[in-house]
Amino acid sequence: MNGSTDRYLNAARRDSTRRRYLQALEHFEEQWGGVLPASSESVVRYLAAHAEQLSVATLRTHLAALAQWHQRQGFVDPTKAPQVRDVLRGIKAEHPQAVKRAEALQLQALEACIDVLQHQVESAQPAIRLRAGRDRALVLLGFWRAFRGDDLCRLRIEHIQVRSGEGMEIFLASGKTDRQHEGVTFAVPALKRMCPVQAYEDWLDISGLRHGPVFRSIDRWGHLGHESLNPNSVSRLLRHAFVRNGLDGDSYSGHSLRRGFATWASKNQWGTKALMDYVGWRDVQSAMRYIDATAPFGDWRRGESGE
Structure with missing residues (x-):
């Protein structure tokens, strides 16, 4: 891709979203030791390894980051596999969490x-x-x-x-x-x-x-x-x-x-x-x-x- 193409692809997402996705990919590769492109099996192991440390909302963000990376690179998206969806549903059932809300400014x-x-x-x-x-x-x-x-x-x-x-x-x-x-x-x-x-x-x-x-x-x-x-x-x-x-x-x-x-x-x-x-x-x-x-x-x- 040339510079103009990259510019418009980046503009399609907000800066805050890009930052979160980059952090998610870094977490998958450097902190957990995952390899890109990833398999659905490795994504499942990643989710299970962080089921108790990360919220379901955070895990969903990490899955979205992985999905985008694979789609942009032309690889099959491993996050769409049924077992990934099932594991995420199981994590939500086993580790229910109340939604954290900011205190309202009175x-x-x-x-x-x-x-x-x-x-x-x-x-x-x-x-x-x-x-x-x-x-x-x-x-x-x-x-x-x-x-x-x-x-x-x-x-x-x-x-x-x-x-x-x-x-x-x-x-x-x-x-x-x-x-x-x-x-x-x-x-x-x-x-x-x-x-x-x-x-x-x-x-x-x-x-x-x-x-x-x-x-x-x-x-x-x-x-x-x-x-x-x-x-x-x-x-x-x-x-x-x-x-x-x-x-x-x-x-x-x-x-x-x-x-x-x-x-x-x-x-x-x-x-x-x-x-x-x-x-x-x-x-x-x-x-x-x-x-x-x-x-x-x-x-x-x-x-x-x-x-």
């Missing part, structure tokens, strides 16, 4: 964090001011638009249109569920408080950015990076935004923003269809994984106050 915790960041935005120290402005915009956009960490890292200034005091439109070229790479436009409303639109405008003013990635790294001296943040850094950034300001943030991850919004919307009587349309979920099961199971009881629960 509105009170969000307000506490944003209040502190608001004060830091006015700091005379460039590094503190920049970091606070970036974190405030990232957290508010992530929460109110229910973005994934990967979505936040793919935001580009030239793809965002702002109508001050009204809202903004964000075009994302492709996403996790955008298999055809058609892109999706998201509307973000201007709010009376904790406004994501105002936070974004303030971030552009503070940073002086006019094009390129919206969210970037910032070093100790207050220098902005040129590339976008890595999606893996969003969870760490969120936790640091809380911990740095004396708040409890150890249990949060990038998905806490998305799940936090879903929980808030459910408490505020959003219907399932309205929530699915706003967030972009295609099936009810996806939505239910993000909504706090206690949310439907609202004010009837002991110790609950409406938000």
Whole structure:
């Protein structure tokens, strides 16, 4: 294949997916000692060897990586063999695991964090001011638009249109569920408080950015990076935004923003269809994984106050 062909083949999958697949192949070859091309028998042994260490979801990702490698190289895909499917089903039956969910970011915790960041935005120290402005915009956009960490890292200034005091439109070229790479436009409303639109405008003013990635790294001296943040850094950034300001943030991850919004919307009587349309979920099961199971009881629960 020539360079152009490789470029378009790589573009067919997101960077995060390519990284996971490369890690999976490395795990199969270097850590376990597998050989490519693989046989269905070796894949079965690989699954059995890691049945207790890796989750079924992780094993499925590794199988997808192996399948793609064999298909691209023109070999028979060993993961399609019936015994591979049966072993995976057996592992799921023998080692059931509860789905790990990120802790939902509750509105009170969000307000506490944003209040502190608001004060830091006015700091005379460039590094503190920049970091606070970036974190405030990232957290508010992530929460109110229910973005994934990967979505936040793919935001580009030239793809965002702002109508001050009204809202903004964000075009994302492709996403996790955008298999055809058609892109999706998201509307973000201007709010009376904790406004994501105002936070974004303030971030552009503070940073002086006019094009390129919206969210970037910032070093100790207050220098902005040129590339976008890595999606893996969003969870760490969120936790640091809380911990740095004396708040409890150890249990949060990038998905806490998305799940936090879903929980808030459910408490505020959003219907399932309205929530699915706003967030972009295609099936009810996806939505239910993000909504706090206690949310439907609202004010009837002991110790609950409406938000």
